[in-house]
Amino acid sequence: xxxxxxxxxxxxxxxxxxxxxxxxxxxxxxxxxxxxxxxxxxxxxxxxxxxxxxxxxxxxxxxxxxxxxxxxxxxxxxxxxxxxxxxxxxxxxxxxxxxxxxxxxxxxxxxxxxxxxxxxxxxxxxxxxxxxxxxxxxxxxxxxxxxxxxxxxxxxxxxxxxxxxxxxxxxxxxxxxxxxxxxxxxxxxxxxxxxxxxxxxxxxxxxxxxxxxxxxxxxxxxxxxxxxxxxxxxxxxxxxxxxxxxxxxxxxxxxxxxxxxxxxxxxxxxxxxxxxxxxxxxxxxxxxxxxxxxxxxxxxxxxxxxxxxxxxxxxxxxxxxxxxxxxxxxxxxxxxxxxxxxxxxxxxxxxxxxxxxxxxxxxxxxxxxxxxxxxxxxxxxxxxxxxxxxxxxxxxxxxxxxxxxxxxxxxxxxxxxxxxxxxxxxxxxxxxxxxxxxxxxxxxxxxxxxxxxxxxxxxxxxxxxxxxxxxxxxxxxxxxxxxxxxxxxxxxxxxxxxxxxxxxxxxxxxxxxxxxxx
Amino acid sequence: xxxxxxxxxxxxxxxxxxxxxxxxxxxxxxxxxxxxxxxxxxxxxxxxxxxxxxxxxxxxxxxxxxxxxxxxxxxxxxxxxxxxxxxxxxxxxxxxxxxxxxxxxxxxxxxxxxxxxxxxxxxxxxxxxxxxxxxxxxxxxxxxxxxxxxxxxxxxxxxxxxxxxxxxxxxxxxxxxxxxxxxxxxxxxxxxxxxxxxxxxxxxxxxxxxxxxxxxxxxxxxxxxxxxxxxxxxxxxxxxxxxxxxxxxxxxxxxxxxxxxxxxxxxxxxxxxxxxxxxxxxxxxxxxxxxxxxxxxxxxxxxxxxxxxxxxxxxxxxxxxxxxxxxxxxxxxxxxxxxx
Numbered sequence: 001x002x003x004x005x006x007x008x009x010x011x012x013x014x015x016x017x018x019x020x021x022x023x024x025x026x027x028x029x030x031x032x033x034x035x036x037x038x039x040x041x042x043x044x045x046x047x048x049x050x051x052x053x054x055x056x057x058x059x060x061x062x063x064x065x066x067x068x069x070x071x072x073x074x075x076x077x078x079x080x081x082x083x084x085x086x087x088x089x090x091x092x093x094x095x096x097x098x099x100x101x102x103x104x105x106x107x108x109x110x111x112x113x114x115x116x117x118x119x120x121x122x123x124x125x126x127x128x129x130x131x132x133x134x135x136x137x138x139x140x141x142x143x144x145x146x147x148x149x150x151x152x153x154x155x156x157x158x159x160x161x162x163x164x165x166x167x168x169x170x171x172x173x174x175x176x177x178x179x180x181x182x183x184x185x186x187x188x189x190x191x192x193x194x195x196x197x198x199x200x201x202x203x204x205x206x207x208x209x210x211x212x213x214x215x216x217x218x219x220x221x222x223x224x225x226x227x228x229x230x231x232x233x234x235x236x237x238x239x240x241x242x243x244x245x246x247x248x249x250x251x252x253x254x255x256x257x258x259x260x261x262x263x264x265x266x267x268x269x270x271x272x273x274x275x276x277x278x279x280x281x282x283x284x285x286x287x288x289x290x291x292x293x294x295x296x297x298x299x300x301x302x303x304x305x306x307x308x309x310x311x312x313x314x315x316x317x318x319x320x321x322x323x324x325x326x327x328x329x330x331x332x333x334x335x336x337x338x339x340x341x342x343x344x345x346x347x348x349x350x351x352x353x354x355x356x357x358x359x360x361x362x363x364x365x366x367x368x369x370x371x372x373x374x375x376x377x378x379x380x381x382x383x384x385x386x387x388x389x390x391x392x393x394x395x396x397x398x399x400x401x402x403x404x405x406x407x408x409x410x411x412x413x414x415x416x417x418x419x420x421x422x423x424x425x426x427x428x429x430x431x432x433x434x435x436x437x438x439x440x441x442x443x444x445x446x447x448x449x450x451x452x453x454x455x456x457x458x459x460x461x462x463x464x465x466x467x468x469x470x471x472x473x474x475x476x477x478x479x480x481x482x483x484x485x486x487x488x489x490x491x492x493x494x495x496x497x498x499x500x501x502x503x504x505x506x507x508x509x510x511x512x513x514x515x516x517x518x
Numbered sequence: 519x520x521x522x523x524x525x526x527x528x529x530x531x532x533x534x535x536x537x538x539x540x541x542x543x544x545x546x547x548x549x550x551x552x553x554x555x556x557x558x559x560x561x562x563x564x565x566x567x568x569x570x571x572x573x574x575x576x577x578x579x580x581x582x583x584x585x586x587x588x589x590x591x592x593x594x595x596x597x598x599x600x601x602x603x604x605x606x607x608x609x610x611x612x613x614x615x616x617x618x619x620x621x622x623x624x625x626x627x628x629x630x631x632x633x634x635x636x637x638x639x640x641x642x643x644x645x646x647x648x649x650x651x652x653x654x655x656x657x658x659x660x661x662x663x664x665x666x667x668x669x670x671x672x673x674x675x676x677x678x679x680x681x682x683x684x685x686x687x688x689x690x691x692x693x694x695x696x697x698x699x700x701x702x703x704x705x706x707x708x709x710x711x712x713x714x715x716x717x718x719x720x721x722x723x724x725x726x727x728x729x730x731x732x733x734x735x736x737x738x739x740x741x742x743x744x745x746x747x748x749x750x751x752x753x754x755x756x757x758x759x760x761x762x763x764x765x766x767x768x769x770x771x772x773x774x775x776x777x778x779x780x781x782x783x784x785x786x787x788x789x790x791x792x793x794x795x796x797x798x799x800x801x802x803x804x805x806x807x808x809x810x811x812x813x814x815x816x817x818x819x820x821x822x823x824x825x826x827x828x829x830x831x832x833x834x835x836x837x838x839x840x841x842x843x844x845x846x847x848x849x850x851x852x853x854x855x856x857x858x
């Protein structure tokens with residue numbers, strides 16, 4: 001752990017040795033965070049690093065198991081987000097939490113209305129709202145309903161409401177994810193304004209460029225710990241990414257893996273994706289997957305990997321770009337369209353989008369295959385049982401029997417059942433989003449070798465993982481996505497950690513600049 | 519973000535949930551048996567064919583509607599419009615068989631046409647419910663509220679708000695007819711009870727053995743997972759609401775046949791709540807994903823028998839309603855325990 005230049009003044013906020021476990025699983029292990037007065041402090045980390053838990057503890061959303069918090073020179077213990085706000089810590093979330101049909105004034109004053117003789121004092125409230133907004137150089141008709149204004153203005157109103165008149169610390173959790181460039185610029189002006197008034201800001205974002213633009217210092221978290229705090233100016237992008245992923249940049253070297261002889265088995269292109277775009281997160285992504293090949297997506301959180309995969313599968317709509325499968329155009333409107341063409345998709349969120357908890361192992365396993373297992377609408381139970389038993393055995397699913405409810409299985413065994421759901425379809429292309437997330441080490445290794453075995457048999461696999469090691473060691477080709485664009489492509493032999501991380505952090509254009517500078 | 523979210527529940531709590539599910543399955547049947555035993559000792563003339571007859575006849579329409587309701591609730595939805603759809607079906611049928619619009623000479627043909635049109639019309643309105651809910655992603659409780667309110671109005675407009683009295687054996691057979699009668703021994707099985715039994719068996723079988731049943735439970739259990747596995751969610755939901763409409767249409771015919779008249783103001787009034795209560799007491803998960811048709815039958819019988827027991831022992835009907843409310847609260851509470 002590198003210690004950063006500590007601020008000369010005493011910190012406004014200090015969280016020390018914070019620990020927290022959910023149902024026995026540690027989310028935070030002695031994590032710490034220190035924020036100086038009038039400082040914009042970035043808080044970054046991968047999925048599951050503990051950023052959100054840290055913020056939830058600070059704002060009283062959840063309690064902590066261990067640790068101390070001091071704020072503004074005194075011990076701090078918020079009982080609820082409202083309590084935290086009352087004590088000077090305001091939070092602004094990604095989603096705008098306002099009432100669109102009510103006026104700007106009502107939204108700002110909600111919960112702290114001025115009263116006069118028991119009635120609402122509208123004049124005073126309008127004045128209050130106007131004064132507050134003028135602080136951010138916003139001048140608008142506060143009587144109009146909020147939905148008349150654009151997203152950026154609504155966001156400003158949300159910020160104004162959250163900050164009120166007495167916030168000393170403002171937490172912004174991915175505030176820019178739904179804003180366009182111009183709106184982001186306005187937001188940054190607000191942040192600078194706050195800073196000039198001595199208000200501190202904790203800024204959570206996955207867009208590295210933004211951090212360099214507006215933040216003074218950064219705290220990096222990984223696996224529930226604080227791994228580093230540094231001045232923004234003293235840390236390079238690559239170093240930042242290496243810390244987030246837990247890689248020592250100096251020692252990063254391509255490790256040899258027993259992967260070399262796979263290339264002979266790779267066949268024709270199965271899926272081609274050209275210039276895909278959709279929603280806020282995917283702008284221009286191109287890639288292809290060949291028969292017998294495992295293609296991996298590498299990228300930071302928010303790079304658009306999952307969104308791209310969902311688009312290919314028809315789970316989310318495609319805005320522009322083209323897809324083709326086996327040379328024929330693929331236009332998936334619904335998942336069923338892709339499934340009929342021979343594509344399978346295993347979601348990153350097993351509980352929310354994978355298992356049907358009330359159903360048995362057998363019913364979960366055959367869910368996608370079901371139409372092929374029925375004759376005249378009636379399920380062929382014998383055929384179903386034969387298939388289920390075959391896959392339980394082949395994948396080594398540990399369960400008391402095909403009739404056991406899937407929710408009673410461990411995460412690893414649930415994941416195996418979900419893999420079997422697609423393997424039973426005999427697909428051409430299998431998309432695996434975080435196939436080993438949240439499962440134990442043994443099951444993880446089993447699933448990883450199973451994926452390789454399937455590719456050897458001719459299956460095309462598109463794999464997404466937040467664990468860089470898994471992508472690098474498990475892929476024949478690595479595609480790097482950054483902020484919704486595909487920025488680099490590496491064959492297995494060239495996919496070294498340093499090269500891939502550089503691409504994840506910079507993209508091509510910055511890379512050239514940095515190389516010429518050094 | 520929190521890792522705890524993606525973890526499966528620890529086995530201990532899963533076992534507890536299953537234990538409660540087993541208790542519930544047992545408790546509904548157990549409660550029914552307890553009620554019957556209680557009545558054998560404390561209610562005069564309980565062990566008579568007449569008692570069985572009265573109770574089954576009264577419960578039949580609730581169960582017929584409850585079958586459709588169970589399927590709807592199994593997908594995680596709810597259908598508030600069933601009572602109004604009964605009124606629509608009950609309004610259109612007499613208009614046809616009384617030859618008010620066009621003249622069908624042969625009475626049996628007229629009755630057949632009336633029945634088919636009435637049931638199909640209710641089914642079409644049910645389909646409309648499903649279309650509203652899936653096309654515009656409206657919550658089912660709001661989507662079906664539309665016809666809950668408008669449906670009875672439609673029935674009143676069709677009949678100009680008039681009572682339609684009739685006396686037509688060819689039609690009233692559906693509410694008053696009997697099967698398998700034995701001279702001097704058995705009056706026969708009421709037709710609506712026969713319809714109820716057939717529907718219960720058919721629906722239970724569909725839910726257990728068919729692709730459609732599997733899809734219904736998958737949608738109710740995890741709609742997003744079902745969609746990602748290629749289940750045609752919108753299509754299945756539309757069919758389910760359509761079936762609920764068909765069941766309501768059939769029940770509407772039974773009710774007007776028993777009454778010898780059709781009153782758009784009265785037919786099926788409050789039926790949505792009776793049906794939902796039967797489903798809830800029967801042990802179907804109100805959030806969807808786990809459903810039992812026989813449970814709905816037992817649930818309806820329990821509610822009916824509690825009311826009968828109280829009335830037969832001189833408890834006023836208003837108090838009996840309180841007991842019904844208590845039953846529903848108990849059933850929903852048990853479900854909450856099962857999901858905790």
